[in-house]
Every structure is written in structure tokens, then in C-alpha cells.
Amino acid sequence: xxxxxxxxxIVVGIAGCAREPEVADLVKYMLVQTDYDLxxxxxxxxxxxxxxTFVLRQDTLGFVSTYTIDSILLDEPGTRIDFVNALIEKVGxxxxxxxxxxxxxxENPDFAIKIVVLENFSSxxxxxYPGYYSGYYGYYGGYYGPIVSTYSSNFVTLVIEVVDIKxxxxxxxxxxxxxxxYIGDLLTTYDRKNKILYAVDQAFEQSPYFSKN
Amino acid sequence: xxxxxxxxxxxxxxxxxxxxxxxxAFHIGWNTLVPFSDKDFTGGTSTAGIRVGYSKxxxxxxxFGFEGGYSTMDDYVAPTTYEYPGGAITTDIYNYxxxxxxxxxxxYYLSQGKRFISYTSLGMGVSFSEYKIFYNVYQExxxxxxxxxxxxxxxxxxxxxxxxxxxxxxxxFDYATNRSDYFETKNFSGLNFQLGFVLLSR
Numbered sequence: 098x099x100x101x102x103x104x105x106x107i108v109v110g111i112a113g114c115a116r117e118p119e120v121a122d123l124v125k126y127m128l129v130q131t132d133y134d135l136x137x138x139x140x141x142x143x144x145x146x147x148x149x150t151f152v153l154r155q156d157t158l159g160f161v162s163t164y165t166i167d168s169i170l171l172d173e174p175g176t177r178i179d180f181v182n183a184l185i186e187k188v189g190x191x192x193x194x195x196x197x198x199x200x201x202x203x204e205n206p207d208f209a210i211k212i213v214v215l216e217n218f219s220s221x222x223x224x225x226y227p228g229y230y231s232g233y234y235g236y237y238g239g240y241y242g243p244i245v246s247t248y249s250s251n252f253v254t255l256v257i258e259v260v261d262i263k264x265x266x267x268x269x270x271x272x273x274x275x276x277x278x279y280i281g282d283l284l285t286t287y288d289r290k291n292k293i294l295y296a297v298d299q300a301f302e303q304s305p306y307f308s309k310n
Numbered sequence: 311x312x313x314x315x316x317x318x319x320x321x322x323x324x325x326x327x328x329x330x331x332x333x334x335a336f337h338i339g340w341n342t343l344v345p346f347s348d349k350d351f352t353g354g355t356s357t358a359g360i361r362v363g364y365s366k367x368x369x370x371x372x373x374f375g376f377e378g379g380y381s382t383m384d385d386y387v388a389p390t391t392y393e394y395p396g397g398a399i400t401t402d403i404y405n406y407x408x409x410x411x412x413x414x415x416x417x418y419y420l421s422q423g424k425r426f427i428s429y430t431s432l433g434m435g436v437s438f439s440e441y442k443i444f445y446n447v448y449q450e451x452x453x454x455x456x457x458x459x460x461x462x463x464x465x466x467x468x469x470x471x472x473x474x475x476x477x478x479x480x481x482x483f484d485y486a487t488n489r490s491d492y493f494e495t496k497n498f499s500g501l502n503f504q505l506g507f508v509l510l511s512r
Contacts, residue, residue, distance in 0.1 A: 103336070103338065103509075107338060107362055116358060116384075117406065118384075118404040118406075118444050123404065123445075123447060124446060124447065126389050126446070127446060128399070128400070128445055128446040128448065129399065129400040129401070130399040130400075131398055132396055133396060135396045252447050252448075281447070281448075282447040285447055303391050303398040
């Protein structure tokens, strides 16, 4: 009996010590990471000063998943996918507030803002084209194609990228990514829509160079 | 608190010495750890700890044994933006340090009284640590193994004069060579206070 009590005490004690943070606490805030191209943005130069106009798709987000062949996301009222339009408008508003004019595809935009949701993307990592759009994963072609090349995740991640259209020829007929934002995790969070919008605010806040003078 | 503990040990040590009564002692206790190193990572006092050990008495004054210990220290860093060349990241972070020790101990018994058996000891052994950070659903960790030395002073208190069941209290200091280059932490050190039960066998 005494031995059983001792073993129980040890097991309970070790279990009590081997703790981890609660998931609800972990996902209270989304992670927001932003990267920029050091060749294009530095103390001496900022490619955003060369831009005036941008294009941003309406109503749809790119979607890359290992679970489904769907390649776009649309708002589905009443489901957890209710953030698409609000997200697009939020990103467009921030870009406009930074001094850029939103135009249509056929109005020769200087850069495109791509928004892609990645789900369980790790298996796509075998092919990467750092900084350039390969066209390999193109789901609606051209500069809207997902250009994710450096991110690995088993979760659901929102990626926002700025693609340089203006210098397409100068970049060897390639679309170069000059700015990226990674926001996650979209799967485990609660109050997803508001958290995504807040995270987008944060992405722009921590990117003061994303501005036209 | 520390002053109280020292006075407690001095009183316990001053009790009348009695001949050796017991052959072995097994103890299990709750361990509180106050880290001295890298408080930015480990945070403050941790009460999530356990110690389990076995000792053998050799004569009236000496003994030896072994002990295992396990403690978890943690800290929370509110959402902060960290800048690096070419970007920035904003997140809140949960830091965790899992600290496991396995030591061989030598004891010197200051007294073996009717109710109190007070001692000093020196333990040395191996320490395993895992430094882990959680941010959102992502996590990174760094594990390493080191050497730990632990001087300690403590007392056993028998609930009845001839009882084999008692309580144990001990105050010790850990110095371990465990460090994480990845998280830029130094060698681990900390003060520990142990409170638990002891089973004495003749």
C-alpha cells in the first residue's frame, strides 16, 4: 500500500511539474511577421517611393491547401470563413492611407498585393524560388500566384505579399516580392475575423517603410 | 522567510544527539526554486517542482544517497515587436525551462535527536534542461545536459518519537553548467526550498 501511495505521489508530482501554456492563452494574439527585400528597401532607398498605384483582387483570396483542391476563398456567411471581404478592404485601406492609389488590372499598376491563405503547407516546401514567383503554384496566374517560398507551416497561415510589377522587365521578366506579411495561426484562434483585422493593422504598423514618402 | 528557515535549522540542530536509529530514508517533496540566472527567461520563483530521494545512514554522522528532481520555470512576455535586418515580428511569448537533476549525495548529520535529524549534504550529478518558447501555435526548444552541484542543509522531523514517518525541509543551492546558446542564457543557478515527507526504516 505504501509503495502504491509513493508511486502515485511521484507520478502526480511529475505530471504537475510538466506543464505547458494553455492553448486558449497561446492563441490570444496572432503572430505577425513582416519581411522586406533588403535590396529594395534600405536607409538609402525605398522602392515604395517609386510606386504610385496598386491592384488588389476583390472578393477572393488565394488558397493553397494539402487537404483540398480549392484555390480560392470566398466569404461564406454563417461560417468561420467570414473575413474575406473585410480583410481585403482592410489591406486596401492601409495601402491607400500610405499614399497609393488602387486601380484595376488593366490600368498598369505598379505593384500588386496578393493575399493567400496557406493550409498545412509544409509538403510544398520541396520547391522554392526565394523572392520570385515561379508560376509553379499559380492558381490564377500572373502576379497573383502564390509566391510563398520561405515559409513552412502545418497550420493555417495568412500571407500578404507585395509583388513588384513596375520592374518586371528589369527583374528579368520575373515578379519580385518586395514585402511579405505572415499572420497565424488562423485555425486555432477564436474571434478569427477581428483578430485577423487587428493583425493586419499590426503588420502595417511595424512596416513604416511601406509608404510613399 | 530565509531568516526563519535558518533559525529553524539551528534549533533543530541543537537538540540532543541520540544514537543511530535508522538505516535508510526515502523522501518525496515539493520543491520551490528561485532562479538567480536569466530571470528574463525563467521568470521568478517557481513552485512547480518535485524531489524524490533515497538515503542510507552510515554510522551516526554520515550517509549517502541519490536524488532526482524536476522543476518547471516559466515566464510570460506580453506582445512585443522584435525587429531584425529585413523585417520584424510581433508576438507574445511563453518561456519555459524544464529542469531535471539526478544527483549522488553525501550527508553529514549534525544531530539525530528524538524528533529532529538535521543534516548538511553535498550533491553532484547530471542535469538535463529544456529551454522552450511558445508563441501562438509555434514553438522552439533547445535541450542540453550539464553538471550540477548542490550544497544543502535540511532537517527531518519525526511526527512521533519512534515513528518512521516524518516531514522533511531543506534549503539548497543549485549551480548547473546547463546553458542555452540558442536562447542566450547563462549557466543555471538558483536557490531551492524543499518540503516533503520522509519514510525512515530501521
